[in-house]
Amino acid sequence: MTEPTSTAAAPEAPPDRGTLRRPSEAVVPLGVVAAVVVAIVLVYAVGDRATDLVTQSVVTGLLLGGVYALVSVGLTLIFGVLGIVNFAQGAMLTMAMYLVYEMTSSGGLPVYVAMLLAVPIMFVFGVVVQVALLNKLTLSGSHEGPLLVTLGLSLLIINVLLMIFGGRPLRVPGSVDGSLEIFGAVASYERLIAFAGALLVAAALLLFLRRTSFGMSIRAVAANAEGASLVGVDVRRIYALTFGIGAACVAVAGGLMAPFLSLTPTVGEQFTILAFVIVVLGGLGSVTGALLGGLIIGLVQTVGALYFPGTGSLILVFAVFVLVLFFRPQGIIGAAS
């Protein structure tokens, strides 16, 4: 729609990433946000659709975008720092959801408590995967090696879940029922909580990356692994912990999404491709970019569905993606920040 053209019109961002906080760094994201707002206003003004329907689709789109962003922030770290195309991200999401399911249905814990417990479990899982399966390949600089390993891992996870739980759709019991009205649009509490969770996770990750020495090490490794190791950063450890953090993000996502999705061993898969789109759209390794990209994709999908029902809205998503890649291949928020 209109977003890509305006991103093209925005001033060229410098491709080098050395200096921080150039004035132009904020221009592109702001321009994109402005373009999205303009597009929505246009839909209201001349879109030929009932106002309350448009409001509903905007609210739904933002909430859906929050969910997408949740799945993507973990992926953007793994992709941006380790350079691993993690095909197991969707399967790890599913795994986290089943963990939460098991804790709520057998353990009788409230969903959101179960989610908090799932976070450390998934973190350890991520660390183990990176240390045991991926570190050697990542350090040797291989790209297709880790890709194939994660693809295999995703098949493994899906089929183990299938073996344990069977393929019938399951539902996480007991959650916050009800919904809220926002300007005449309806939003369920569960989805609002997921949205707030996405913002919180993104903010926490940003703070962590910017303010802690550990976050600094991660950024250093992302920028230049060799250089980082020369100044004494243990790259293997950073890799393992980054993958762990990526997996922990997915645990949060799984816990927040479990209340409103039917669980099947393949439920996470549908998010994998979209998450990659969002990560590339937002800019590799950029948490803010993933958040922004998620919201944009969510909006494009739901508001677009008013005009292109069914698969049409997904085609629109990929059209936006292709246009962004064409005009701004480094993504909305340029390089790893």
Add this chain to the structure above:
Amino acid sequence: MKKLPLAVVGLLGALALSACGGYEPADDEVVIGSVHPLTGALAGQGEMMHEGAQLAVDDLNAAGGIESLGGDQLVLRAGDSKGTADAGQVEAQRLVSEGAVALIGTYQSDVTANVSAVAERNRVPLVIDVAVDDVILEQGYEHTFRIQPNASSMGRDGAKALAELSAANGKPVRKVSYLHIEGAFGQSVHDAFAEEAEKEGIEMVSEVTYPATNFTDATTQVREALAADPDVLAVTGYYPDSLLIAQAIRALGGDVDAVYGVANGGFDDSAFPADAGAAGADVLSANYHYAATDERAQDIRARFEQKYGRTMETSAMLAYQAVVVIAQGLEETGSKDPEELRDAIAGLQVEDPLLEFGGPIAFDETGENENASVTVMQVRDGRIEQVFPDQFKTADIVYPVGR
């Protein structure tokens, strides 16, 4: 050095041969091939249906096997379609090459279309347990039979039943909004429903479609469908999407006389009332259904649950029924020749079906079951009850539904 590669080739060749050999049925065995999605997204369904068929085989064998074949035992062999047409086709071919005299399957229309082509080419009968698309039997195939009603007849009967039951309860439907999944299944059911509804004087006020993938929030689509102010919101889709839709209707406070599933894969699933909670209350569903009023069907369901530890859904009952149809065909011909079996099945009258049909299972010249029909179910107090037509009802209908 020269001999080693030769030895390796010989060994590989021997291995390949033994792999090809696969299964060889014994003289006192009759093999039925069952093609279902045992892995992949639909694995839960496929596994359950295979178990339904297995239960039928066990029951028939326990009762003495096929009498006219001197008590030969039935053997059920599994093929995994993985949910894709290609894999289903390969598996069907494998089962036939390994001695299956008949096939059952496959839950999905596109897979079934390919498997029915395999059946036709090999002149082996295929009894479809679940697959809804009309097109499958429009190819002029002579070896494919379908027990359940097809998409257009479910759409048609669904509209008829809605007109009748709403009139009988003093609030005839005037306007219907239709929400359905994209693709052949949703579209063909919708089209048949709309055509019949208009004959009944019902106005179709809106048609909203949603994608089969990446559909995780139904609020916008439901709102769009409700915007036309319908009396009834009709829904055709699978389980997860139908659940999302029911929840969105409740969240939006949809003021309709009824939510009405047509050939809906979610609303009459036994897991639906618990999963949907308040959102599922009083939801109606016009679909084929296991015979809840029949003691034999009840007994089968009870034993299924005991054996496999889960509820037997209608799809598994259809798989059970498909095996019974083939067994009766074998009984009739007293031969293991697939071609003769095909002729026997074509002329069969299976009395006392395990599904809530208006009459015995009997196939017309295209292979469709002449007496396949839909029943209307309703979620009542957390259970799926049959409410229409009266002869099959297990509980009274609530209509219009106070929301």
